Structure formats: C-alpha cells, structure tokens
Amino acid sequence: GENVEQHPSTLSVQEGDSAVIKCTYSDSASNYFPWYKQELGKGPQLIIDIRSNVGEKKDQRIAVTLNKTAKHFSLHITETQPEDSAVYFCASHGSGNTGKLIFGQGTTLQVKP
C-alpha cells in the first residue's frame, strides 16, 4: 500500500550545524513532496515542497532533494537555530487525484543553543 518512511525519528544538533532528514516513498506515481513543520500545539505548516520535474529546490537555509529513481527525498537545514526546533513531517501525494497526503512518521528536531 501507500507508505512514506521517515528517518531519523529524533535528531539533536548544535546551533549552527546542519540537519538532514530523509524519506522514502512507495508509490512511483507520486509527483509532489511537501515538508511540514509542526510546532507544539499547532497544525502542520508547509516549509518547502518539490515536484517531480526537479531534483533540488532551495529556500534560504532550507533545501530539499529528490531522487525519483530511488524514490527518496531529503530535507536539509543549514545553520540551524533554536527556533528550528519542532517536529518535521515529509509527505507525498497518495494515488488517485484527490490530493490526499501520505505522511512520514515525523522527526523531532532539537537545536541546542
């Protein structure tokens, strides 16, 4: 069935270091891959997304890479700051055209000052 696997489940880095979160997906027809940041008590908020026609996308300190052949995509955060601490979810569109999202298990990122 449709599945998205995300690793690691927790990640602790020093302020200023980089953080990398990796996801793999099962549905080869998926062509849209968003990343969401969830702060405590709030709903997920989109931070960056990538479509299958590109291999990499960057927005300031955040970048996402996509390898369609291997069916995996990664989030890279450089120069991490304490306010980056949150739970990060990767997702992909499920099969069909309804727009539903299949989420990974989430990564709790802690940035130590």
Added chain:
Amino acid sequence: EPEVTQTPSHQVTQMGQEVILRCVPISNHLYFYWYRQILGQKVEFLVSFYNNEISEKSEIFDDQFSVERPDGSNFTLKIRSTKLEDSAMYFCATQGTPMNTEAFFGQGTRLTVV
C-alpha cells in the same frame, strides 16, 4: 495570510457521545480534508471532500464518521458514538486545487474521549 480556522480547539466528551468538529476553509478553496493525529504518531488521512461529496476515504473513516458542508462555508466532521481510541488531534486542511499545491492546515481540535 489566509488561514483555516477550526473550532473548538479542545473538546472533551464522554464515550458514546456524538461530537461535531468544525472548520472554516480558506474562502476560494474547493478541496477539503480531515486528518487525524494520535498523540506522538504520524498524521493520518481520513477523508477528502469536493463538490459536496466524499472523493476518497481511508479505512479509518468508517460508518462512525461523516462529513458535510451544511451552509456552504463550514466543513464539519461528525463522530457518532465516540470511543476512547478516537482521542486524537483532528486537523482540517484545504487546497485550491487537488494536486501539486499546498495544503493549508488548521490549528487542530484536540478530542479527548473519557
């Protein structure tokens, strides 16, 4: 910035009771979704809704659940005869188009069944 609004933020209900969770979508969005997140777990798809009907539902979304858009603005999730395992955060999300565009999530309703 446009936002999805959910009410209530927290609902406590007794097992067996019915609850209705409400969502006000972004005004020009046509595709609506409900997701569930059990504490400490991933966000799970429940149902998608377009043109006043369900377009897809997951295995979780059984006869206990229903959705509707009764007045053309609010989008509601009704849970009949709640069970302890229904305790979770419920998120509404909306999109302007179904594919390749951002899904905007509300802040969630925390449902606690006691």
